[in-house]
Amino acid sequence: MNKNKEKLLNSRYRAEKRFQFYGKSAIFLALLFLTIFIFKIFSTGYTAFQKTWLIVPVTFDAETMYLDENPSKEDLEDADYFDLALQTMFNLDKSASEKQQNDLKRMVSYFFEREIKRELLNDPSLIGKTKDVYLTASDDLDQVFKGNYPRDLPEDQRRVTDYQLKIFDQLVEQGRVESKFNLSFFTYPDSREAELAGIASSFMGSIFSILVCLVIAFPVAVLAAIYLEEFAPKNRFTDFIEVNINNLAAVPSIVFGLLGLGILLAVFQLPRSTPLVGGITLSLMTLPTIIIACRASLKAVPPSIREAALAMGASKMQTTMHHTVPLSMPGTLSGTIIGLAQALGETAPLILIGMVAFVNTIPGSPLDPAASLPVQIYIWAESAERGFVEKVSACIMVLLGFLIIMNLFAQIIRHKFEKKWS
Amino acid sequence: MNLVIFIFIVLLGFTSYYFGRKKAYSIQATNTRLTALPQFYGYYLAIWCAIPAFIIYSLWAIFEPSIVKLIILSDYSNQGYLDDELNLIYEKTKSLSRGQFSGEITTYLETSAEKYLNLRSIAQNSKVVLILAIIIASIVYGYKRISSNNRTREPVEKFLNAVLFTASLAAILTTIGIVFSLIFQTIDFFKVIPLFDFIFGTHWYPAKAFVRDASEPLDPSMYSDTFGAVPIFAGTFFIALIAMCVAIPIGLMSGIYLAEYASTKVRQYAKPLIEILAGIPTVVYGFFAALTVGPFLKDIGTAMGLEVSAESALAAGGVMGIMIIPFISSLSDDVITSVPQSLRDGSYAMGATKSETIKKVIFPAALPGIVGSILLGVSRAVGETMIVVMASGLAANLTFNPLESTSTITAQIVVILIGDQAFGDPKTQAAFALGMTLFLVTLSLNIFALRVVKKYREKYE
């Protein structure tokens, strides 16, 4: 009997150990996923912040540019740099065949003409002289230089030819390849060429969308919350509103995209692909989040404050507007920021209202077509070129950076300014 | 121009606030008792000044374009144009009047453009005149009211109350908006595709339904065997199932561990870290699933001699599960912590171990709440879009093999609607019908789950 008991007890303790182990493993797994995830994004993305340049000697030969003597500023503007640029590349290997010349040309981005032109416009006295100019390397060479491109693939399976690699290796040996901080990633709009693609257009698109979302959602949500928490009579209708809000908070985001498409675009004829429509759609999504946060912090204001103001002869409206609402603001604001952070990461509804269109200009207002950061991630992730993989990760890093800042900000507001009622 | 009017009204509102208050002071100076604080006189006048003007302004903005369009297009009636063509003519007229038209300019178009410009300027002028008249009239009225020292606080507060109430309708309006945006397209869709075929059909090839020339009559037989939604319902269910297989054990166990075992220190760090998983945008998960998990599973599969699609349901569902872990873990953590301590004490005092207490007392007591949180997780899984779009196939295969690729409701909506949409085409309408299905399914899940959770909360409050 006692033996049995001993056995039972041991097995109970083993069960306890096992259960704890499951719990620990669950936490461990969840954190492991997070780590792998962040590691993966960072390890593929950090290279995108560097950009590879080929330093090529350019001889600014007036003849190749069809320039007369003593050209004016306008002449320089209008000059033809294409031949000069081509010649520059061909000079890398004077004995190149026609096909190889083509390969040479494709070692740099199609911006090379402009990069040479800028150099000359900066210093017109260069005419007739030779100078080393930085040219953006093509995305494939960029990847080769960063070591992301397997060189040992058979030639017909990679986009860089053996010939290009040979020339490139020569340039590397001569110290004519350099890697520098990739400023253009932040200042250029999207492009079909990975080496020239930047996040400026989608970044502005995101900013405009979020601003529109804030301008619409915040006032409406706060007013609605004030009504529901302070003024609404307790009846079936307000119950219905409440149920509505809670459910709306859990409706899949893509449904809001359909709403934007079916109502904002189709009925109200608002302009497609614009942050205006994106922002309105997102604001409808964010509305319940802010309402819920605002109501919670209104609820947290103790009734004694309201009673004190009412007892002083303030009207209900004055009590609310002068005392309750200001006291609830920290909670509301941090809820709003969290709602906006959610909206900032939203993709599906924006795709439906056409913000996936290819935009290679930087939008100047909410009425210009634009993408947004998450949509940019989607667009780049869908493109086949290897150069875009690191761009996607880098774009994710930028997006995550913003989300972290917003969430920290929300935390700070909550902890610094929220009054603790005891 | 519109902006100018807008700013004008706003400025006038501020000015009238100032005048209203001044009036109140002057009344006060005659030793008359005011009926409210001087500000309220200001608010009162400002409301009278701005609100009627704004109402007219917005009504005008809503109706002007369609009225102008009607007038312009009345010239073209009885000429046998189709609706689409009339729309085109109108668009051309507009761009011509803006001087941005690059096409063949006919005399017809020119007269229309001229007429358009004419109409617009008439409209603009009469709008300005009307708004000015309204503002003057209402300011005069309001000023008279406050001059005779009428009550001002009550009307102002009533007005504010009305504003608050209107704002609270936003949520209902959004819901109505969702229903409206879905329902008409859905009904049109089912006019062409029988409901039965949609629900029980097993072939889903929306690509087959090429965008039809609008002038051709619609031939329903063209779409037989195109919009059978069984494969995507099954795919949605299947991927959600895989996701829950990952999320429920991990989420639930970590919720339990955090609530019952973890020291305050571990809890303080582990909980927010796990919640980061919920804050990561889904497109990022999608990228992760497509770039890392999919190929990884494929490699493992190949090494084991299995045929694994790079876009397997397993990759999409698994990553989706990771995304849902924090929802389940924090909700069940909350639910478990709200089980009263007295039940735990009762069980420990009987000589139960911690895990026995959890499994036999706390878990059953918290079950409704946990079920609610799991259902909310399911609703997320069903409505999740980007992970599936990026990591799972876009072709709707009817399969329950996790190593093959399959598609979901949300992914199909995106596939259909990405790029140009032609309203009135069954393919576009199909997306809305899917959206309706999705909305109904998630709505019922949410309502049910929220009710369960609420009941549970009430029990222990």
Add this chain to the structure above:
Amino acid sequence: MIKINSKNVDVFYGKKQALFNINLDIEENQVTALIGPSGCGKSTFLRCLNRMNDVIDICRVKGQIIINDFDINDKSCDVVRLREKIGMVFQKPNPFPKTIYENISYGPTIHGMAQSKNEMDEIVENSLKKAALWEEVKDRLHEPGTGLSGGQQQRLCIARAISVKPEVILMDEPCSALDPIATAQIEELIDELKKDHTIIIVTHSMAQAARVSQNTGFFHLGELIEHGSTDKIFKNPENKRTQDYITGRFG
């Protein structure tokens, strides 16, 4: 005979000391009452006896508590076995949200006391009978325990505690949530139970202490001021504070 022997027990909640050097012996098969003003540490002491203070993170216990020649504060002590031997009834009835039957069978199940369903039925019936609840609930054994009245719930908790045949039963103000009739029933029950069990009861009612207990200990501000037979404590206490408390002059 001495059942429990506590030596120099100190208890701390974080930095705050709640019990100071408690030395108290508990007689076997008798009822010992612990009395004293609110916050003086009666519950804390009671919870030391089955190590329920382990559940509270910040709580530390020092000193020796010897039950059956064994120090329960020793590292080698197994709380699960200890709590099987020492049952507890709480201030507020806390039946599990399960059926009446499951509430009682919970302890015997986890401790593997019944080999068959019949045996379990027997344990349940006996426990309920001992707790004087059988007649009232025998037809609704499979209804939730939370559906009973307050007094019935408390008797259910007592039945639950005695289902594992503990040697000692700790009761922390078991009647404070009950009306006089239910209280009388429970007191009767306590009298009955002391035949098989050693009982320690915390109470705020002097009358109750006098009615049910053979021994009494008086706590004040975390110290055990006086203890001895109930008769002596109530009739001629040695300490002035005890006298004041019993006669209702403070507390």
